[in-house]
């Protein structure tokens with residue numbers, strides 16, 4: 001859902017549909033989720049360093065896991081930063097990594113569709129799987145209010161997966177990862193507990209900063225091109241929702257008119273793109289809409305340092321503050 005950004009590792013082009021999303025308060029009604037894959041305690045098969053080998057799916061899972069383990073475990077990432085996770089296709093190296101791992105950490109909520117066959121092919125009966133979204137109630141997909149002819153079904157059967165962008169839910173993910181790691185590698189329990197406590201403290205501080213800052217601009221409505229922020233919007237009472245799907249290549253006058261109408265109808269304050277997206281279409285649309293095009297980071301790509309989460313989220317907060325004024 002990042003138009004024109006990258007051709008991923010398999011050389012496929014991105015799908016040609018953009019999503020224009022603004023947010024409204026969600027009802028909180030989410031589909032219940034079957035969480036059957038709690039981490040179990042596997043027989044340990046140590047990696048070459050003698051440490052527990054943990055494979056994580058994509059950037060936020062790597063960041064949170066690394067924050068919990070520090071140097072106590074070997075942590076790898078399956079989807080390289082800069083590569084799209086939503087439509088990712090696994091490589092033979094991914095299968096190998098899972099085949100030799102003790103633990104797999106995933107976001108869940110249907111995000112990592114590539115995992116199903118990859119885990120099967122890895123044939124690792126000792127693999128402990130941690131679903132970081134256990135005990136998180138998912139929001140259902142936002143329904144489009146403005147569509148173009150070239151509409152495409154956007155599948156999030158298990159609810160919207162972007163829970164890591166809400167600091168409070170991120171804390172729950174860190175707790176889930178911590179507990180799964182302790183179950184799989186009890187020898188490092190004390191380290192995992194100390195590291196996660198430290199990180200959780202930072203997440204709580206971040207949540208306070210978001211609360212204090214965004215309570216000054218209640219119901220601020222914004223538009224994005226990636227359906228990544230419903231949890232953030234709900235947490236801090238930002239406003240929703242108009243989904244406008246726009247063909248990437250050609251924007252008809254009717255498409256532009258639909259977008260303009262939605263922006264007027266919902267009194268949209270801001271228009272957000274993502275880092276690395278360079279789309280002339282978005283720029284010209286922002287001119288048509290008379291809204292500045294700004295950047296929000298969904299953290300699906302970026303630096304692998306656990307502190308990157310705070311850097312990116314604080315930048316997001318600043319952007320929201322400026323845009324919502």
Ligand SMILES: [Zn+2]
Nearest residue numbers: 162228298300
């Ligand atoms: Zn996403």
